[in-house]
Amino acid sequence: MRNPQSGFNQTFIPLQMKEGRRLFGMSLATYTAVHVIISLIGIASGLIVLAGLLRGQLLTTWNGLFLITTVLTSVTGFGFPYKKPTPGIILGILSLIVLPIAIFALYGRRLNGSWRRTYVITAMIALYFNVFVLVAQIFEHVLAFHALGPTQTEGPFKIAQLLLLVVFAVLIGAAARRSRPVLA
Numbered sequence: 001m002r003n004p005q006s007g008f009n010q011t012f013i014p015l016q017m018k019e020g021r022r023l024f025g026m027s028l029a030t031y032t033a034v035h036v037i038i039s040l041i042g043i044a045s046g047l048i049v050l051a052g053l054l055r056g057q058l059l060t061t062w063n064g065l066f067l068i069t070t071v072l073t074s075v076t077g078f079g080f081p082y083k084k085p086t087p088g089i090i091l092g093i094l095s096l097i098v099l100p101i102a103i104f105a106l107y108g109r110r111l112n113g114s115w116r117r118t119y120v121i122t123a124m125i126a127l128y129f130n131v132f133v134l135v136a137q138i139f140e141h142v143l144a145f146h147a148l149g150p151t152q153t154e155g156p157f158k159i160a161q162l163l164l165l166v167v168f169a170v171l172i173g174a175a176a177r178r179s180r181p182v183l184a
Helices: 028-054 060-077 087-108 115-141 143-148 155-178
Strands: none
Touching: 028 060, 028 115, 028 155, 060 087, 060 115, 087 115, 115 143, 115 155, 143 155
């Protein structure tokens, strides 16, 4: 169902739920709102982390916030009642593969030696995954974008995701080059 006043597609509920069914004690609408807020905080803090890394700076508080919210984004994404795997679920799994490496590099190895570059690359790949899903959600739920790519197989969607990939590849490469190994 579309809401013409808001410009948003209201059909984002992944599976029809029985009346009164709850996810972790929350209605689906509340759970979705919590997940979206966590995701947006993760993306925003990740972009701040990326800006710092591009300047050769490690913004400690922002890194912690980014990692926590990005892990929570992936974990809460698995709580939705899907019937089959979605691109978001697949990227959530991939994110949960790279995030422990980033967390270990930052907190376990304290970015010593090559772990600094490892952190930059893995953390920013996790950010890319979240932004990829954000773009997909925009094409699914914002009517103006949905009209351009209703099935997410159309040219505008593919071009947007390709541009995103290129931008992130360039930025991650630049941030990795600016990361200077710290010897233990």
